[in-house]
Amino acid sequence: MKTLLEQLTRIVGDTGVLSETQELAPFVNDARGRYTGNALCVVRPRSVEEVAAVVACCMEQSVPIQPQGGNTSLCGGSVPLAGERGVILSLSRMRRIREIDAANNSMTVEAGCVLADVQRAAVDAGRFYPVSLGAEGSCQIGGNIATNAGGTGVLRYGNTRENVLGLEVVLPNATVWDGLRALRKNNTGFDLKHLFIGSEGLLGIITAATLKLHPLNAHHIAAWLAPASIDAAVEVLALFQSSLGSQLTAFEAMNAAQLQKVLQHFPETRSPLDAGNPWHILAELGATSDEAGLRDSLENLLQTAISSGLLVDAAVASSEAQRAAMWTIRHSVTEAIGKAGRGIAHDIAVPVSKIPEFLRRVSPALEQRFPGIQIIIVGHLGDGNLHFVPLFTHDAWNAFSDQQAVVDEVHRTTYGVATELGGTFSAEHGIGQYLVAEMRQYKSEVELSLMRSVKQALDPRGLFNPAKVIPQ
Ligand SMILES: Cc1cc2nc3c(=O)[nH]c(=O)nc-3n(C[C@H](O)[C@H](O)[C@H](O)COP(=O)(O)OP(=O)(O)OC[C@H]3O[C@@H](n4cnc5c(N)ncnc54)[C@H](O)[C@@H]3O)c2cc1C
Structure with missing residues (x-):
């Protein structure tokens, strides 16, 4: 152990290795406060060469490696298992923006760059x-x-996968794959970057990426909508998509219970419309020019939707401050749920057209089975992705003698219906350690065995992020 720490310190310098218990705490505890793992140390390299040297050192001594970014995973993917004796490899000191090529609409950044910093750098370059x-x-x-990662821009711009042009990766055999190409077209054999996108640290350490940039929308208009029902919300989405095309950049939904939790736990927030409406939509439009035209199109659409009974009310943000206030509500949901009680989180997706049926089948079944449970729903409706969170009060939760059995039953009901409707049990948060059992249950043996073959080919000793994602 002492030798390993000494070797790692030689590679990354004195301040690059953390091994005291209090130093490890932010790295071994997950964002939701559900998982606590163990690690010998955290190692923080500053360059791709240092990452490769750390990997070589750990592989030589058969020490597991847990790659870690901002540690915001919602499925325990970024923390080691309890009892594990490995190394957390944090990318937090690799934060350089290597290049912005505005004419090519691309930028190359190191893996440890914080997303908000990358967004700002892109805006600075227009x-x-x-x-x-x-x-x-x-x-x-x-x-x-x-x-x-998905998020609120997927409707218009796609997931992270659609916004990556190239990657640099340190493989488990400590070689560096330099795939940092800034091309939109490159059919030269397998497109290897896609192997690492969504691989949750099982196949290599991503050290840098070339990202796709887009024109900067000079104008944004946000509107808060109250649809008459969830069926009406799906119809309004179709109406907006067919009329606005790519000018519709977000279509986010939450139910009244979710909005109430935000208003209750963040007293500075105000609901733009009557909070008692059953559903709330935050829609955003963006355009590079012609704000007046954009506003006219939106107002005409809202008139149509209100007069046909699809919407009961709507409010268009009339200032940047009002728009920001609407987004603050949307971005406060995860924290509000955390404060409100013990939620059982599900990140499901079904075809958009099946969302009403999903809710009609799952919500009443759970309400009947667990009287007093509250169904909290927030999600990226435009992508068919709902964060569906049955919530117990702390007292109700603590009264269960077998809490795991409750979690398992709620999962079975929810994922069972989602998969029957052609959906998935994990839309954007990944698998981590939270959903390994569901992989076994809902993925076919063919898919699992392909995944095992890929893992075996790249990491035959299974030392990269062990025991996550693929059931053994
Ligand atoms: C408030 C809140 C809101 C969120 N909203 C969304 C949302 O809307 N959409 C969404 O998709 N997610 C969301 N998430 C989940 C989370 O933020 C994303 O999954 C995010 O992409 C994780 O990035 P991270 O840097 O924190 O990675 P971590 O949590 O550190 O790691 C996540 C996984 O990636 C691996 N990993 C990290 N860095 C590397 C690397 N350089 N090379 C190889 N593997 C690596 C880790 O081993 C782990 O398996 C949210 C989380 C929170 C707390």
């Missing part, structure tokens, strides 16, 4: 990097890529 999510002030590009 461009737009569209991946946006509640944790953007602390999650890192490497983590976004390793989880193929």
